[in-house]
Amino acid sequence: MELMDVIKQRRSIGKVTEEVPKRELIEKLLESARWAPNHYRTEPFSFVVLSGKGRDKLGDVYGRINVEELESTATDEEKKEAYEKGLKKARRAPYIIIVRLEPGTASKVVFAEEIAATACAVQNLLLTATDLGLGAIWRSGQPSYHQFMKEAFQVSEEGLVLGFVYVGYPAQEPKTPPKKELIDMVEWIED
Numbered sequence: 001m002e003l004m005d006v007i008k009q010r011r012s013i014g015k016v017t018e019e020v021p022k023r024e025l026i027e028k029l030l031e032s033a034r035w036a037p038n039h040y041r042t043e044p045f046s047f048v049v050l051s052g053k054g055r056d057k058l059g060d061v062y063g064r065i066n067v068e069e070l071e072s073t074a075t076d077e078e079k080k081e082a083y084e085k086g087l088k089k090a091r092r093a094p095y096i097i098i099v100r101l102e103p104g105t106a107s108k109v110v111f112a113e114e115i116a117a118t119a120c121a122v123q124n125l126l127l128t129a130t131d132l133g134l135g136a137i138w139r140s141g142q143p144s145y146h147q148f149m150k151e152a153f154q155v156s157e158e159g160l161v162l163g164f165v166y167v168g169y170p171a172q173e174p175k176t177p178p179k180k181e182l183i184d185m186v187e188w189i190e191d
């Protein structure tokens with residue numbers, strides 16, 4: 001596909017089928033992420049790929065966070081339900097790619113730029129998914145930044161789990177969300 005077509009056709013696909021994409025396709029996504037720009041060559045991004053029962057590692061964290069958020073008066077039944085809801089959340093796609101960020105340690109490194117570089121890596125991944133006919137969505141939310149998440153996926157105090165890319169084959173054709181017009185976001189200053 002033409003680059004501009006891939007860019008425009010990429011949509012966040014939240015609903016995917018249970019069909020498991022071949023591992024080689026997921027490897028292609030990761031390979032494209034590897035080439036993202038990053039300042040001072042810190043390459044702050046790394047990935048954990050979950051599939052099958054491996055997804056329960058994320059589900060367990062979601063579940064424990066759900067349980068922690070319950071009132072102290074919650075019954076065992078309510079805790080079980082909350083935990084299982086977490087497990088289910090991590091089964092929404094056959095593959096989940098955990099996006100980790102570990103900032104460079106040199107004093108000149110700017111944390112915002114480490115986030116920018118990691119976001120570039122995710123965009124590469126999402127565009128490649130579009131090109132390969134896969135459906136993908138970048139998910140985040142508060143659990144992403146929870147201490148349980150950092151511990152489970154070995155992220156340091158300084159680092160971040162920037163989010164999760166859920167990948168499968170599209171089970172929906174999402175509408176294109178309204179996008180601002182260029183005229184509303186660009187100022188040209190000439191001569």
Ligand SMILES: Cc1cc2nc3c(=O)[nH]c(=O)nc-3n(C[C@H](O)[C@H](O)[C@H](O)COP(=O)(O)O)c2cc1C
Nearest residue numbers: 010011012013014137138139140141163174176177
């Ligand atoms: C940093 C980031 C975090 C996101 N987190 C979520 C999320 O937790 N849940 C979700 O449904 N979509 C999430 N999205 C996807 C956006 O909802 C989506 O990009 C937006 O609606 C525009 O739609 P499009 O991606 O199809 O252009 C996230 C996107 C970004 C860039």
